[in-house]
Amino acid sequence: MAENSSSGLTRRALLGAFAATTLTAAPTFSNAAGYLRGGGDIRRIRMYSGRTGERLDMIYWIDGKYLKDSVKEINQFMRDWRTDQVKTIDLRTIDIMAAAHNLLDVNEPYMLLSGYRSPQTNAMLRRRSRGVAKNSLHMKGQAADLRLSSRSVSQMARAASTCRAGGVGRYSRSNFVHMDCGAVRTWGG
Template sequence: MTKQNSGLTRRGLLGAFALTTVAAAPTYANAFGLLRGAGDVRRIKMYSGRTGESIDTIYWVDGKYIPEALDEITYFMRDWRTDTIKRIDPRTVDIVAATHALLDVDESYMLLSGYRSPQTNAMLRRRSRGVAKHSLHMKGEAADLRLQDRTVAQIYRAALSCRAGGVGKYTHSDFVHMDCGPVRTWGA
């Protein structure tokens, strides 16, 4: 009996899996330590009520980001108002994924805002004093999220426990802001 090589490697198979699921080195030890229990696989699940799109993808396997999966996440988190794209910082994705793991839910996040073009940020600033002039959304380093099965306070506490980046609680608007900027909090 001869052994045939199918040409598929584990990495290739996982990469192909990541490419079909649309819908760096660690930099924040606390957030990433929470993800290690997942067998060194990191996954993100989100949907957008604005575009009707969803994403459920593995973006990290065996200590490495999957570039194609990060590209899918970047496209998903684009500024839907202007249809412009900016690379989403993987550290933000890691904070979002670590927070989701802590919340122990299968539900996808609802993405309210990922990348924002300067035009969109300026328009939102004119409508609300809660929008920062130099928002990290414009750098692809922030996400505003909600879950139906968890309160804003629960999501906020989980994100805080990662001790990585900024976490803002917007109770009246029903979302939590997470970013990979300096560690800070607001809305507590």
């Protein structure tokens, strides 16, 4: 298709309009990706772990493609730190986290409290707390528990809920928000 500069309509503009229409017409998950479009053709995630001391500040998506090496580093970062087991993190969860972070308009990285959890870790946490699900999405690499010191649990939960792309749990007493790419739902206080 040739560029049509006389009308100001280019092939790129038509493709962009088509992509935007497709994104808004697709069900639920596209909402999170839609909130990332405002950042251009780049998606970035920033986190640190108080448990391991590791930091991550990574562009993981450019021009419609996930960067394999970046995603591998995210998987390693979000591993079960207790067992050192790594699981592939669902890219939808990473997109929800990045979209909520963009909506919060902060430079502070998330503090990752929990990403992937091995079945052994999940069972141990269930013995210690009523708030840990038997079939937690953490065990599938589809959930993260996150904190920001510059934003309240309510602000973080509201940003994640705005994406309408998965589950959002508010844990105000423990000062963190759970985000996952499962069914759209909210809980907690």
